[in-house]
Amino acid sequence: MNKPYIHPKIGPRAAAFLAKEHKLLIGGKWVPARSGKTFETFDPGTGRVIAKIAEGDAADVDLAVAAARRAFESGPWRTITPSERGKMIWRLADLLEQNAEEIAVLETLNNGKPLATSRDRDVPGCADLFRYMAGWATKITGETISISTPGQFHAFTVREPVGVVGQIIPWNGPLAMATWKLAPALATGCTVVLKPAEQTPLTALRLGELIQEAGIPDGVVNIVTGFGATAGAAIAAHPDIDKVGFTGSSEVGRIIVHAAAGNLKKVSLELGGKSPVIVFPDADMSVAVPGATQAIFANSGQVCTAGSRLFAHKKVFDKMIDGIAQQAGKIRIGHGLSDEAQMGPVISQTQMDRVMGYVDQGRAAGATVAAGGKRIGGEGYFIAPTILTDTNPEMSVVREEIFGPVLCAMSFDDDDLERIAKQANDSIYGLAGSIWTQNISIGHKMAQRIRAGRVGINTHGNVDAALPTGGYKQSGWGREKGHEGLHLYTEVKSVIVSL
Ligand code: ADP
Ligand code: MG
Numbered sequence: 278m279n280k281p282y283i284h285p286k287i288g289p290r291a292a293a294f295l296a297k298e299h300k301l302l303i304g305g306k307w308v309p310a311r312s313g314k315t316f317e318t319f320d321p322g323t324g325r326v327i328a329k330i331a332e333g334d335a336a337d338v339d340l341a342v343a344a345a346r347r348a349f350e351s352g353p354w355r356t357i358t359p360s361e362r363g364k365m366i367w368r369l370a371d372l373l374e375q376n377a378e379e380i381a382v383l384e385t386l387n388n389g390k391p392l393a394t395s396r397d398r399d400v401p402g403c404a405d406l407f408r409y410m411a412g413w414a415t416k417i418t419g420e421t422i423s424i425s426t427p428g429q430f431h432a433f434t435v436r437e438p439v440g441v442v443g444q445i446i447p448w449n450g451p452l453a454m455a456t457w458k459l460a461p462a463l464a465t466g467c468t469v470v471l472k473p474a475e476q477t478p479l480t481a482l483r484l485g486e487l488i489q490e491a492g493i494p495d496g497v498v499n500i501v502t503g504f505g506a507t508a509g510a511a512i513a514a515h516p517d518i519d520k521v522g523f524t525g526s527s528e529v530g531r532i533i534v535h536a537a538a539g540n541l542k543k544v545s546l547e548l549g550g551k552s553p554v555i556v557f558p559d560a561d562m563s564v565a566v567p568g569a570t571q572a573i574f575a576n577s578g579q580v581c582t583a584g585s586r587l588f589a590h591k592k593v594f595d596k597m598i599d600g601i602a603q604q605a606g607k608i609r610i611g612h613g614l615s616d617e618a619q620m621g622p623v624i625s626q627t628q629m630d631r632v633m634g635y636v637d638q639g640r641a642a643g644a645t646v647a648a649g650g651k652r653i654g655g656e657g658y659f660i661a662p663t664i665l666t667d668t669n670p671e672m673s674v675v676r677e678e679i680f681g682p683v684l685c686a687m688s689f690d691d692d693d694l695e696r697i698a699k700q701a702n703d704s705i706y707g708l709a710g711s712i713w714t715q716n717i718s719i720g721h722k723m724a725q726r727i728r729a730g731r732v733g734i735n736t737h738g739n740v741d742a743a744l745p746t747g748g749y750k751q752s753g754w755g756r757e758k759g760h761e762g763l764h765l766y767t768e769v770k771s772v773i774v775s776l
Pocket of ligand 2: 526529
């Protein structure tokens with residue numbers, strides 16, 4: 278391998294981290310993969326190699342699961358109080374903030390997103406979620422239950438940690454996805470084998486160091502970097518893992534479900550989306566236009582809840598398209614570490630080809646490219662914010678998740694909310710949606726009719742730690758974050774005492 282590329286603006290601390298040998302975290306020790314293999318990780322803003330990472334596979338997953346099992350059954354994690362557990366998670370949040378700049382630089386370098394997003398939104402958001410879940414550690418309760426069986430009984434439920442959990446995460450928000458998984462698992466007292474996406478292992482590894490620094494005992498969090506078909510598949514199928522949490526494509530979600538059937542481990546899934554943005558004629562354009570622009574182009578469209586299908590009433594359709602195109606044209610696109618960048622690259626050559634392939638399919642099927650539709654520059658994987666009009670529900674660009682900066686726009690000419698909702702719900706997915714209107718009654722009526730795990734009225738997204746997130750239909754199983762997210766990591770036990 279050539280010497281890894283060091284971006285001139287990464288700063289000494291991120292540079293020092295990058296220069297390390299990147300190993301697996303198993304049982305509190307940093308170890309190379311058993312096979313001795315490594316793989317390269319890239320800066321999508323330049324396409325250049327930035328580090329070599331240990332390539333874990335099934336043999337390493339076995340060791341990590343054994344370490345997690347030991348830490349669960351006989352480690353101090355089981356005997357410390359919920360309050361102590363909460364304090365350690367809180368300390369981890371403090372450490373994240375103290376190292377915010379370095380972690381944000383690593384996130385941006387590996388994922389491509391603008392530094393301002395990594396530093397000012399993602400790192401604080403992750404610290405918030407760790408703290409939110411740290412607070413729950415002392416508030417995990419059951420219920421007392423009056424039972425009617427003849428005799429005298431005292432009956433109650435307790436919530437216990439589900440056990441050893443495998444967590445497989447994607448590359449679109451590497452630190453956030455690790456946090457969504459780890460925070461509730463730690464709060465409930467589970468132990469973890471985490472597999473970051475092969476495209477973006479860096480911040481999860483840095484987080485692993487901070488987990489140690491926070492005093493979380495050895496073996497509680499194990500991190501196995503590697504590929505999906507090897508390390509990921511080994512986690513999904515492992516007979517000694519009690520639960521697997523997955524975020525990624527619906528295609529792989531299905532594979533995980535099959536693999537989990539072997540020992541019937543619990544499964545939670547956060548999968549694809551094709552979320553509608555529904556704009557009524559009375560919508561405040563000064564809110565709806567930037568809202569819809571953000572909904573699709575944030576993180577270069579690589580967001581599972583992205584508002585990728587626009588439905589605007591005929592009366593405001595042109596205004597919406599002109600407005601979004603104008604705003605999209607002003608988005609400053611560039612390397613995430615450049616001062617001016619508001620939108621970075623997509624994650625990889627593969628992803629760029631995939632997204633451009635969809636744009637071509639749309640064109641071939643009769644869609645009009647109203648904005649963008651092309652790659653930008655020759656280095657890195659930049660795609661111009663793209664709007665496709667003259668689209669219809671039969672087109673693959675409208676039906677399938679593109680996971681890139683491509684908006685499919687359609688209009689409606691109707692006042693019937695049922696019919697509008699039917700169009701919006703015409704998708705195998707049900708992750709999110711938004712409704713733009715100044716009529717509060719229409720807003721709520723539509724919110725009731727949208728079959729999705731999150732619906733915004735005059736806003737598309739909110740990633741607050743307290744708000745459950747997840748999908749209806751083929752967008753997933755279960756809800757992450759919030760109180761609901763905690764329950765993914767507990768088992769309920771009924772205890773009956775005969776008096
Ligand atoms: P994408 O194709 O956009 O990278 P994936 O759903 O394939 O999204 O990847 C999400 C996560 O799932 C990654 O961590 C990846 O390594 C993992 N993964 C991919 N294939 C499998 C598989 N067969 N079994 C388990 N995990 C997998
Ligand atoms: Mg894949």
